[in-house]
Amino acid sequence: MSIVTRGFRGRREPTAADLPPGQYLTRxxxxxxxxxxxxxxLDDWRFTIRTEAGAEQAWxxxxxxxxPSEKPTVDIHCVTKWSKLATSWQGVSLDTLLAAVDxxxxxxxxxxxxxxxxxxxxxxxxxxKAWVVYRYxxxxxxxxxxxxxxxxVPHLYFWKxxxxxxxxxxxxxDEPGFWETLGYHNYGDPWREQRYxxx
Ligand SMILES: Nc1nc2c(c(=O)[nH]1)N[C@H]1C(S)=C(S)[C@@H](COP(=O)(O)O)O[C@H]1N2
Ligand SMILES: [Mo]
Numbered sequence: 212m213s214i215v216t217r218g219f220r221g222r223r224e225p226t227a228a229d230l231p232p233g234q235y236l237t238r239x240x241x242x243x244x245x246x247x248x249x250x251x252x253l254d255d256w257r258f259t260i261r262t263e264a265g266a267e268q269a270w271x272x273x274x275x276x277x278x279p280s281e282k283p284t285v286d287i288h289c290v291t292k293w294s295k296l297a298t299s300w301q302g303v304s305l306d307t308l309l310a311a312v313d314x315x316x317x318x319x320x321x322x323x324x325x326x327x328x329x330x331x332x333x334x335x336x337x338x339x340k341a342w343v344v345y346r347y348x349x350x351x352x353x354x355x356x357x358x359x360x361x362x363x364v365p366h367l368y369f370w371k372x373x374x375x376x377x378x379x380x381x382x383x384x385d386e387p388g389f390w391e392t393l394g395y396h397n398y399g400d401p402w403r404e405q406r407y408x409x410x
Contacts, residue, residue: 257269260309314381318332361375367398370395395408
């Protein structure tokens with residue numbers, strides 16, 4: 212499956228008109244992270260969804276690769292104001308991972324190797340809006356960009372796309388993650404320029 216997002220029509224070159232307010236276009240891929248790059252052996256890698264009732268479903272690396280994958284092409288928007296248009300990825304839709312999970316939760320807290328967290332409403336992970344991706348532009352995802360696997364939630368600012376993702380806690384109540392606790396907006400819609408608390 213291929214997704215063409217808002218603002219990128221067909222094969223023409225993207226322009227600044229495709230950008231959310233306050234963003235500029237970059238062709239590089241900046242690396243942004245709060246701490247060091249954690250190293251995870253693929254033998255030890257797990258992705259675990261824990262429900263509000265405490266039930267856990269976990270996937271090993273071979274199990275993740277064995278799931279049906281998608282190839283989204285999406286625009287990404289960092290709160291530090293760079294945007295990249297039409298980036299291509301490969302990974303597993305959260306719809307696939309959540310299909311067998313029994314939950315009535317409204318919120319998700321995403322967890323990464325290294326301790327990073329970020330929160331979002333569960334519905335923002337559903338209906339083709341989010342993936343656990345392990346390839347970027349046809350190559351294995353580099354560890355600097357979150358490999359072996361990262362979350363990709365391109366309709367929100369890129370801090371929601373947790374690198375080195377290891378799981379999601381489904382929660383009845385919202386709990387702010389790392390940047391959300393430090394004054395960044397709880398939701399982070401780039402088209403509404405929700406950068407900081409109160410925007
Ligand atoms: N685990 C983890 N994920 C993270 C971060 C982080 O510090 N740790 N930073 C976030 C921020 S602020 C951004 S802009 C993007 C940057 O992704 P990139 O380094 O691949 O450009 O990762 C997000 N995911
Ligand atoms: Mo960011």
